[in-house]
Amino acid sequence: MKVYKSILYCVLSVFLSSKIQAQFISIDDAKNASELVNVLTNNSSCLQISNETVKGDTHTSAKNSYGTFTNTSSNFPFKTGIILSSGSSSNASGPFIRDFNDGNNSWLGDTDLNQTLNINSVNATVLEFDFIPLTNSISFNYLLASNEYQDNYPCEFSDGFAFLIKEKGSTNPYQNLAIIPGTTIPVSSFNIHPKIVFNDGCEAKNESYFGQLNTNPNNNSPINYAGQTKILNATSSVIPGKTYHIKLVVADDRFVYYDSAIFIEAASFNSEIDLGEDRLLASNNAICYGENYIIDTQLPPNYSYNWYKDGFLLPLETNPSYTVTSAGTYTVEVTLSPSTCVATKDIKIEYTPQIELKNSSLSLCDFDGNEKETFDLTQADTSIKNNNTSLSEITYYENILDAKNNNNPISNPLHYTNQTLTQTVIAKVTNSYNCAYYAELTLNVLKTDNQLPANIIIAVETTNFGGDNNTATIESISNGDFEFSIDGIFYQKSPEFTKLAPGNYIARARDKSLCTESVPFPFIILDYPRFFTPNGDGYNDYWTIKNLNTLPQATIRIFNRFGKFIKEFQSSNLNWNGTLNGYLLTADDYWFNLIFENGKSIKGHFSLKR
Incomplete structure (x- = not known):
């Protein structure tokens, strides 16, 4: 978009001697439409071109807004090509000079560009032609150069351009190929620029696609534009044999000042073979190890095909597709008919590392x-x-x-x-x-129907007299993949069971590797009352150890708190009523010693209350 600024720019750049000697692009603006298209296609027979037309500047005598360019400078990426400009194309030769550029309100815009970009264009330059592709893809390389890359103009204004394509005769709208890769956003100085700091400025947009500014006085730019994008590629899938119409157009938006131009590389417009993107480890789209991958040209079978791997001909492969089983660079060489021109395309295939799983x-x-x-x-x-x-x-x-x-x-x-x-x-x-x-x-699931119980459990070690916080540890034979239970329902890997209440239990173990179960092993958790009240009221009149009747060989000895022996009884006679030789003993703390049959003993104490 062009805008007339109130700021007066009357000081032009002074040509230094170094600039006079610098290398700039040269413009030939005397080419007709056929010559321009021939430069684009390099006269390729893989495209059938017809109905070429070009139009542009109608008010500047002896000058055209289109032409071809030749470049010998290393500071510009294209050696030759064509230029379409919203001003006189001859003004594109560098170095950059800050100027309003030229233009005229009588030089009209383009309705298709307006509809595509939703702008109101003036000073349009248009190159159009029909073509019939013989392959399934077309593309060309270009860059946008613009004098909108000054001050803070990219934050607000942008000229318009588009590369439009559709099937000839179709009433469908054009498709614009001049878009930022991977998006539908049109390429423009408004949509591609670095961070702008002039005045309030604005943040960068799609800066990875921006090439350079040419506004530095010491920058001997080969072109007379304030800035330029990097090389961009416009591409489209097409159907071989169909007739398409291409329209390349650039224009100012509303205002005729600060021109822009499209530079298109020579020989970059051609029928191409679309084999898809390279499948690489670095881009995280390599082929999975062990899988086949089909490279498909999607071209007619009546074409002639040669396939190569890493430069070596695969003599038996003559089909439109090839099945890849190993990494390499694959090339297809297709002789197209009826033109008999040859198109080639490479694709690089990599495989992910082998993964070995085990059943x-x-x-x-x-x-x-x-x-x-x-x-x-x-x-x-x-x-x-x-x-x-x-x-x-x-x-x-x-x-x-x-x-x-x-x-x-x-x-x-x-x-x-x-x-x-x-x-x-x-x-x-x-x-x-x-x-x-x-x-x-x-x-x-292993059957155990015929397995006899085994002597897996040796003993069960318990802690007693812990209220509801006792433990039991099952001791088993040393060899086996055992799991243990004390209720016959829930089994666990650990042989230790905690937080057990007093009572009778049965320990079980089973060997998961042999599918054998143990002989049930009973054990008890003992407890005793911490006090008793032998007052004859029928409640808590006797002191005893719970579950002791299951251990008939156990002996209990009771002592007062000074260690004097008071009473001894066997587990078959479980109760003590708090007397000694028929006399009532005083309320006090008393101690006991429980002696098991194997000689192990447990000590504890309780209180007698009256």
């Missing part, structure tokens, strides 16, 4: 005979991953079809119940490139 298995014993067990599938994770910690967490599926389609994953792999006595589930894992790999996990 694994888990086995549980069917101790209850119902043929169902609860498996912790994650116990096999490390084995399946083959100790490769870089892989993702494993997701389990009941079949390979669900695994490959990401359907119905096992929701709780920590508690999975088997469906059959022997069942295979699928483990799915991905690497850092999101490649999926699969392994089998076999679940075995």
Whole structure:
């Protein structure tokens, strides 16, 4: 967009001797439409060109707003090509001179450009032609140069340009190919610029596509524009044999000042073969190890095809597509008809590193005979991953079809119940490139019907007299993959059980590797009252040790707090009524010593209250 600023720019740049000797682009603005298109296509027979037209500056005598350019400077990326400008193309030769540029309100804009960019254009230059592609893709290289790259103009204003394409005769709107890659945003000085600090300025936009400013007085720019983008590529998929119309147009928006130009590289407009993007590790789209990849030209089978890998001909490969099984640089050489021109295209294919998973298995014993067990599938994770910690967490599926389609994953792999006595589930894992790999996990439920109980438990060590906080530790034989229980229902890996209340228990152990169960091993947790009140009211009149009747060989001895022996009785006579030789003893603390049959003893104390 052009705007007339109230600030007077009357001081022009002075040509220094070094600038006079500098290398600038040279412009030939006497070319007709056919000559311009021939430069774009390099007279390629892979495109059938017709109906070329060009129009532009109608008010400047002996000057055109289009032409060809030649460049010998290393400061400009194109050697030759064509230029379309919103001013006289001959003014494009450098160095940059700060000026209003030229233009005229009688030089009209372009309605298709207005509709595409929603602008009100003036001073339009338009190159149009029809073409029939023989391949499935066309593209050309270009850059935008503009005098809008001054002061804070990129924050507010922008000229318009577009590369428009549609099927000839179609009533559909044009498609604009001059867009920022990966977006639908038109390329312009408003949409591509560095951070602007002049006046209030503005933040950078799409700066990675900006090339350079040419406004520095010491910058011997080969072109007479304040700034330019990097080389951009306009590309479009096409259908071989169809007729398309191309319209290349650049114009000012509303105001005729501060011109812009499109530089298009010579020979860059051509039929191309679209093989897709390179599949590289660096871009995280390499082919997964072990997979095949089809390179498809999507071109007619009547063309002639040669395929190469790393420069060597693959003599048996003459089809429009090729199936890749290993890394390399692949080239297709296609002889197109009816023109008999030859088009080539390369694509580089890399593979992700090999991942080796291991099939694994888990086995549980069917101790209850119902043929169902609860498996912790994650116990096999490390084995399946083959100790490769870089892989993702494993997701389990009941079949390979669900695994490959990401359907119905096992929701709780920590508690999975088997469906059959022997069942295979699928483990799915991905690497850092999101490649999926699969392994089998076999679940075995082992029958125990004919197994006899084994003498697995040696003893049970208990702590007693702890209220509801007693412990029991099951001692077993040394060899075996054991799990333990004291209620016959819940089993655990640890042989120690805590927070046990007084009572009778049965210890059990089972060997998961041999699917054998132990002979039940009874044990007791003892407790005693911390006080008793022998007053004859029928409540708490006697002191005893709970459950002692299960240990008939135990002996209890009672002492007063000074250590004087008071009473001894066997477990068959459990009660003491607080007397000595028929006399009532005084309220006090008393001690006891419980002696088991094996000689082990436990001491404790209690209170007699009256």
